[in-house]
Amino acid sequence: PAPVRLADVVPAPQQVEPDAAEDWLLPPDAVIVASADPAALTVAAHLAELLRPATGYPLPVTDTTRPASAGGIALALTDDDSLGAEGYRLAVTRAGVTITAVTATGLFYGAQTLRQLLPPAIESPVPITERWMLPGGTITDAPRFPYRGAMLDVARHFFAVEDVLRVVDHLARYKLNHLHLHLTDDQGWRIAVDSWPKLTTVGGATEVGGGPGGHYTKADYLRIVSYAAAHHVTVVPEIDLPGHTNSALVAYPELAPDKVAPPPYTGTEVGFSYVDPTDERTYDFIADVLGEVAALTPGPWLHIGGDEAFKVKGEVYTGFVERTQRIVADTGKIVVGWHQLAPAAHVDGRVLQWWGTNGADPGTLEAVRRGARLILSPGNHAYLDMKYDPDTPVGHDWAGLIDVRRAYDWDPGSHVTGVPDAAVLGVEAPLWTESVTSLAEIEFMLLPRLPAIAELGWSSPATHDWAGFRDRLAGHGPRWATAGITFHRAPEVPWP
């Protein structure tokens, strides 16, 4: 395969200065030297874990307090704050590699870039003979938006912790930093709540199609949160309210408007269920649930859904949302919700996740004028549950077909009419799972479109170019294949 070039990295780096005179061959005795800082050493250990299997090299990790050793890979914290909280500088010279950053997160992103600069064989889980060449030169890089994420719907179909951890790996590979977990819906409640145990014992016991469903214990959720944190990914839990709540009503009929338990729902319709917005008991429920989920969640965000509550209208809906927003604030978290929350009063820091398909929305624009920021998830560009083409075996097509180009060819900063770039917090690619039932199907829908969304979240509009992106992406097919990751060989990408 053609040697990897600095400019091949996905997402496209901010600044690339190749220098072929400085190409470097990773030697078997290479050492990884990190700043004597626990977080930097953790990144160094992560990098060693990435490089050891395929190279078979020992790649010992040490820190700068010990005597300098053979040529190697240095991970150095710096106070050069021109790089920002997530930026890094990566230099390859004949003496070795140096990654500098202000934070461990920046070092981690430099490590992801370094991984991509090695030949695709670096993804092999077992030692493979290869010249571990690195292209000489310097990359200076930093993200455009602070929020770059994906959403996994674990309610329609339940996915084991291990599957969620693999999704975290795919996010980290492309410098995405948020994982939104859609934890509750009509078909299943997936997060244990001590004060309302039947939410999972009853509400978690099925899923679309009638399978056994499942749920995360608090220990499971903490495993996901800590693995995500080790990959510099923040978990955003969603408790969808007031709609999409059939599973909670099955468990606790007192929450239902008619106080009668509906049958468990294993279909794929939306908009028919809601918790009783006129009953004080509902707000006890919400305060208990959000309190327990917030206590388990280190990140600042708590997502309360708000979508498709078709039977809760006008003042009743905005009154419900305003009370729920206040409950979120009482937990110390910042509220996120689908853009249907817009008519409800603004609260500090509120973020609306926009999933429209027509580039304009007066209500959302008004909410932005009152201080809301947006996460862009346009249904017709970022909804990765949409089919690539009519033959895609799983997924939807209500927002149209989304091939790789459609996932790439839009600009989050100017997508919603009237919303200024400064009001855009970032992007997120939702994957709804009504028809997705395995990790392989998750990977098939995410790859190769997730890197497109990742590039829109990270890279400058100045480097936005479909032909260039398509060619860079082509080089990642062999990486996924070598790593045993399922992906769609989209015909619009010139795979090698």
Ligand SMILES: CC1=[NH+][C@H]2[C@@H](O1)O[C@H](CO)[C@@H](O)[C@@H]2O
């Ligand atoms: C925010 C939102 N609510 C709906 C909509 O997105 O479409 C999804 C399928 O694409 C569906 O699963 C979800 O319940």
